[in-house]
Amino acid sequence: MIRECLGDIVLYRFEGLDGAGGVVQAVLTRLGGVSRPPYATLNLGHTVGDDLPAVEENHRRALEALGLDPRQVVSPHQVHGARVGIVGRVHRGSVQPATDALVTAVPGVPLLLRFADCAPVVLFDPVRRVAGLAHAGWQGVAVGVVPATVRVLVERLGCHPADLWAGLGPTIGPCCYEVGPEVVAAVQVACPPGADVVRRVNGQFHLDMPAAVQAQLRAVGVREIEDARVCTACHVDEFFSHRAEGGRTGRFGVLIGMVE
Numbered sequence: 001m002i003r004e005c006l007g008d009i010v011l012y013r014f015e016g017l018d019g020a021g022g023v024v025q026a027v028l029t030r031l032g033g034v035s036r037p038p039y040a041t042l043n044l045g046h047t048v049g050d051d052l053p054a055v056e057e058n059h060r061r062a063l064e065a066l067g068l069d070p071r072q073v074v075s076p077h078q079v080h081g082a083r084v085g086i087v088g089r090v091h092r093g094s095v096q097p098a099t100d101a102l103v104t105a106v107p108g109v110p111l112l113l114r115f116a117d118c119a120p121v122v123l124f125d126p127v128r129r130v131a132g133l134a135h136a137g138w139q140g141v142a143v144g145v146v147p148a149t150v151r152v153l154v155e156r157l158g159c160h161p162a163d164l165w166a167g168l169g170p171t172i173g174p175c176c177y178e179v180g181p182e183v184v185a186a187v188q189v190a191c192p193p194g195a196d197v198v199r200r201v202n203g204q205f206h207l208d209m210p211a212a213v214q215a216q217l218r219a220v221g222v223r224e225i226e227d228a229r230v231c232t233a234c235h236v237d238e239f240f241s242h243r244a245e246g247g248r249t250g251r252f253g254v255l256i257g258m259v260e
Contacts, residue, residue, distance in 0.1 A: 017167065026253075027254050044114050078100050086104070101152075113255075115135065119136040123166050128157065165224045166226070169254050176241075177243065195211065195215035
């Protein structure tokens with residue numbers, strides 16, 4: 001990824017989308033906002049216990065840096081499920097209920113999701129000019145939110161899997177993600193046979209979320225995948241991590257859309 005500073009806002013962009021004309025994209029960090037610890041500083045999560053006026057100011061600052069108005073943006077209320085919402089101009093400024101992935105074929109409808117260890121999965125079809133964004137924690141992987149998003153792009157919006165580019169943003173890595181056997185079993189069942197998604201560290205199971213997401217993407221025909229290779233738990237200086245920060249932390253934003 002490419003690191004960039006827009007005033008006080010620090011963000012990253014995927015190299016694979018850097019040359020895609022007419023696309024706005026950003027992996028925001030926790031830097032550049034007004035929230036106080038433990039949400040310092042660019043927390044975009046409304047439901048984590050932060051002061052709501054601070055969260056709104058963080059949104060205003062982040063979106064202004066990207067040249068966007070909050071009234072344009074579509075977000076979901078994320079619940080670790082597999083519902084995929086297809087959105088257009090009529091949905092601008094809305095929060096889609098109980099949704100963990102959004103897709104759009106309409107310019108001027110930026111998609112914004114929030115993360116703190118779960119995997120951000122960005123999708124773009126340069127042929128059809130379609131964008132998507134999914135939220136995949138272990139539960140999302142287990143229920144298939146990633147392949148569900150690709151299916152919607154293919155079946156509803158006419159995309160071809162071979163045309164899709166996928167970006168995997170900062171997420172907790174296998175170095176830091178110790179899980180129980182029930183999580184391992186649920187993820188392994190949801191991944192293709194033989195997918196190497198579990199590590200053993202000091203006798204404990206560690207889940208490799210990036211490997212699981214990539215295995216699911218490849219299983220549905222997506223071949224071009226850019227992995228940020230950034231563990232959120234190892235980099236709490238720039239990203240929020242629910243696991244590393246004991247559950248009291250904020251949410252960083254990931255955004256993609258097509259310019260009007």
